[in-house]
Amino acid sequence: MAEIEIGMGKSGRRGYSLDEVTIVPSRRTRDADDVDLSWQIDAYQFDVPVIAAAQDGVTSPDSAVELSRLGAVGALHLEGLWCRYADPEKFLAEICDLSPDHAGERLRAIYEAPVDPELIGARIAQIREAGATVCVAVTPARTESLLPHIIKAEPDLLVIQGTVTSAEHVADGAHDPLDLKHLVRRLEVPVIVGGCASYQAALHLMRTGAAGVLVGIGSGTTSTTGTVLGVGNPQATAIADARSARMRHLDETGVYVHVIADGGMTTGGDIAKAIVCGADAVMLGAPLARATDAPGGGAVWSMTAAHRTLPRGLLEHVEPVGTLEQVLFGPSDRADGRSNLMGALRKTMAVTGHGTVKDMQKADLAVVAHPNGIQS
Amino acid sequence: MAEIEIGMGKSGRRGYSLDEVTIVPSRRTRDADDVDLSWQIDAYQFDVPVIAAAQDGVTSPDSAVELSRLGAVGALHLEGLWCRYADPEKFLAEICDLSPDHAGERLRAIYEAPVDPELIGARIAQIREAGATVCVAVTPARTESLLPHIIKAEPDLLVIQGTVTSAEHVADGAHDPLDLKHLVRRLEVPVIVGGCASYQAALHLMRTGAAGVLVGIGSGTTSTTGTVLGVGNPQATAIADARSARMRHLDETGVYVHVIADGGMTTGGDIAKAIVCGADAVMLGAPLARATDAPGGGAVWSMTAAHRTLPRGLLEHVEPVGTLEQVLFGPSDRADGRSNLMGALRKTMAVTGHGTVKDMQKADLAVVAHPNGIQS
């Protein structure tokens, strides 16, 4: 770990974003047909290593079913509109029409409705009955209170996700903190937990018994965490640090915990870079919100945008690029890399000669000065 | 101190701005309620580690009282309009309406009125009588002449502040230079002195007996010192260097001198970064000028903008974001981090697991390429 002296009394490591790296093809190439994108976590097998983000503009019960049909998986946020309202469609339509500059107030009002435990069960059942893999998400703060309802509904995968989530949460005596170390081992459902952005944080989350760790703080398109809180770590470095934690944890326990890159990816090339840095899979928000059949109708936001006293997210409108199927598998009629994400990933693995996602993690990277790929 | 060879005959150290660092959460988090933001310098205790800048658009007798009520402190500039005019309100209103492009000439005219020693006493009394902590500022050049009037008025804290202030000022025989080394020890009022931006300068200012040192040269929003004079040092490095000077001075003398970061901060995240670099407290100008009850009515400028032969500052208009209370404590209805600065600082300390400002100085930093937080 090479330290940079920021000043005589403080040092830090250099953090690199995905924009600052590029994948360097080497001596071998491969047919794109000969590339396998499949991903397995716990007992669940997926055709592509993609989780749709637990955001109301990205994952609804319907889009979760469609994503499952396409070989991916969508994480339904159990504190989102689908578990606050029986019929959230009108609110989704309203949000889609909000001006980004003045969305905060209305978002706060819409998200003030309480989470309805009954709806948790109903939404999970709805997805399962359609034959899809059921992946649901909660925040650490609500995990304790919502857990009984979740367990009862028997989802396949549980995501426990906050802006920053740690295995050791300190609280004053007044209330019990969430103890992830005991909680995760107690559950039968495999748990994915995050976000985190450092070796130590990832390692300790892995030690909770989680099946996967979400890597990324403040890296989402709509997040202003970096500006408001000053926290984060550029995504290439965060993933590569988590990869190192995964190796150590595997050495210590024999258990392989998945590193799931969350945020900061726009194109299939970005997904490929995240994998080369060490990701086993990716969680995508804005890239999937561009689908014409995404629930947000082109709007993308996270619940932190609706925070009552310290909002840390924006509402953004993204340009539609086709159906979820086209976004993932093309055909693409545009050269900006925003559709056929999996076709691009497949092609990148082909031109670097790698046949599986795991093998792709060995590709070479170069560090570059110019964002957005290569200049001259 | 790693030196970079600029050319074969000259080397220098790399200086980092606050935009070039980000705070990396680690394995521990904490409840925001369990975070203590208080700050004590000499005998004075504050709820939050914030000094409002000695600028006429930021600190007036009234705003100083309000800031004190909120747990912060405001530094009234004794060479500002409040000590040049009995009724400066009309000038403040006029300045607020000036076009930034042509403000210089009018500012020069308005600031040509002499400082009235009577008003010094009156302003200090006015603040004290309102029950607020009295903090006043002078420039080194005027310190000698104004000091008798200041001492007589008995402020609680005295700020001696110039663009660049050193403990060793060389002057020709014609007039006596200000000898800070003798002056500061002679005074009973605790003194905060600056600006400086290097280890040596900070160390020597500490050795004058000052209670605090202001760190930052050319880092303020409206300053053009970097362009006009070519001097400065990016703020993250300047603070971390001063932190090292504080350690050395503490080791030599047993006296802890406070490092106060001055300028270059816009959000609570920026304040958090300054603290992690080593600051004990921050001096804020433009961020507080955004308050609807700031005396400048949204205009912010420093007196160097009114310099007769070599102006080194601009008049800028900032967008109002709420009352001083909202700027400091929210609630915020915007996601750009410009209000609820202390709520953001509290949250940042929570997500990095630190309970006090002093403890927060131990948090991890990463060095990043992209300004304004994290990109991907």
Add this chain to the structure above:
Amino acid sequence: MAEIEIGMGKSGRRGYSLDEVTIVPSRRTRDADDVDLSWQIDAYQFDVPVIAAAQDGVTSPDSAVELSRLGAVGALHLEGLWCRYADPEKFLAEICDLSPDHAGERLRAIYEAPVDPELIGARIAQIREAGATVCVAVTPARTESLLPHIIKAEPDLLVIQGTVTSAEHVADGAHDPLDLKHLVRRLEVPVIVGGCASYQAALHLMRTGAAGVLVGIGSGTTSTTGTVLGVGNPQATAIADARSARMRHLDETGVYVHVIADGGMTTGGDIAKAIVCGADAVMLGAPLARATDAPGGGAVWSMTAAHRTLPRGLLEHVEPVGTLEQVLFGPSDRADGRSNLMGALRKTMAVTGHGTVKDMQKADLAVVAHPNGIQS
């Protein structure tokens, strides 16, 4: 090879673009008249080290003849419009009028016409009969099927060029991969093969027996490979790595394989930088498309822009700057370096005191932060 730690689990080398280097004159200068720009590959001698890119907007049978007359050489793409249509002029004219934002669909349609083997023979004959050097290009994927027709037509030089081309292509059992190692040695025509962007890739391509290797992935003006696929390597580093491969291959075999920089150059200064990095010659697309007698009429695009499922290129319109002769040899009436490219290269070699292209490879480079040459 200095590795940078991207994160604890992944490292990479720093890659530099041509914009990040500048040529530093040293103690010796030379008359521009005393500079020799000639280049010889295999039995073919050229006055200037320039190959016009195998793009339909750049090289047609007519422009290939004109380029030959001027001492350069043009590579006619045998999968381009001239071998798909007997009279492609109307399609070229139509493409020239397409709006860049909506060109993809029409390009796909135009390029759906099959390649006509008869036309391959006719185009090669047309160029040869005009007395020009015949250089033709194919993609690796079509090489096997088109080769009999190409060999029969007896071109002087054969370019086998894909976005990423390797000496070891892995394919499943269903079809035979192109085995460059056997193919190139079997051919009597000298082969130039690429693109590649790393030491290993270049070395293995050299070992196929190629006369030249094209260096550059995603570096062309219209390429979005870096964005869509995330692959590439900045051009200065890619060329310098290939130079090292050339040295090793020369040491192992005694055979000098030419390094041909492809893409990322706009001015004669850029060409000079590529040479100093190690290039023996350059392949130019957009810079030559600026000629009033270029076949694209000012439009420039590569065939990847017409890809059916994953387009990775744009159509761009470039400003005309004069005839091909003026672009290469001036006189220039503009100070932006876009015409008189060879005059500029000659002048750069003069002010750095180098008499031949090979000698110019020894010039000094500085690494700079600011793109587009020198700032202050």
Add this chain to the structure above:
Amino acid sequence: MAEIEIGMGKSGRRGYSLDEVTIVPSRRTRDADDVDLSWQIDAYQFDVPVIAAAQDGVTSPDSAVELSRLGAVGALHLEGLWCRYADPEKFLAEICDLSPDHAGERLRAIYEAPVDPELIGARIAQIREAGATVCVAVTPARTESLLPHIIKAEPDLLVIQGTVTSAEHVADGAHDPLDLKHLVRRLEVPVIVGGCASYQAALHLMRTGAAGVLVGIGSGTTSTTGTVLGVGNPQATAIADARSARMRHLDETGVYVHVIADGGMTTGGDIAKAIVCGADAVMLGAPLARATDAPGGGAVWSMTAAHRTLPRGLLEHVEPVGTLEQVLFGPSDRADGRSNLMGALRKTMAVTGHGTVKDMQKADLAVVAHPNGIQS
């Protein structure tokens, strides 16, 4: 000399521009009144270390006289309009009205008039008779032919200046190259020679017997040398390298050769940075063209903009900021540092505690990422 590996086959040093450095005040300050800006080269003493550039928009016989009165010196180009035309005023007025985008053709026509040897004598006499220091400039290419006329007219200082000038110029047998080594020692007039931008080039120019060396290639405001030719070296590095050459030459010979930074400076802060890098004086073009009494009427261009086949310069219009006296000595009514350049330099020396230009060369520098001074 720390080398950076650009690629495996080529390395280079990092070059820094003046925008990438900032002057860091240290423990000592000084009264601005107590600062001496004087400069002496050979027998000539100047109040300020400033040479006005040998450009027709900057130095005319009249402005040379005014600059001399102000304590600076102007270099009249003997190949400029004043020695091509008896009455060049109308051409200057016409150039001032040219549109930058289409100035090249007209400039070429205006500069096609031959240099008139008679006018050389007349212009030199005109300046000398006004009591000013006479400094004149020629290009290396014309030095041999114009020298008899120059010597006869007895200027005080002679500048031999080309884009890149070396002590060893190689030419074919057809004509004799300019041999600076013999020429300079043969002359009685002190010679300033350049430009150069490296240690070796500066050292060898010093060994010709020159009194001063101009440092800067492609660093002028209107120069496109960096783009067109790809040559240059960022100015901070070029100056610091020349400083090292000065030390070596002084050690070898006991002779102190002046390093004169040419180009790349806009403000007094930039001039101060150049001095800290190692400059003894500066040559200024665009900053002085901003004077209302500059001969170009606000237009600035170099003769390379009028090159017949390979123009490497632009015509630019700069905003007027006051008389030459105001530009140099103020008072300034603007905060952008473009007037009162010497007042700013004096202030910078004061806040860093340095009393003379020579002493100022010892000040500390920091390397920064953000151009235009300091960000946060």
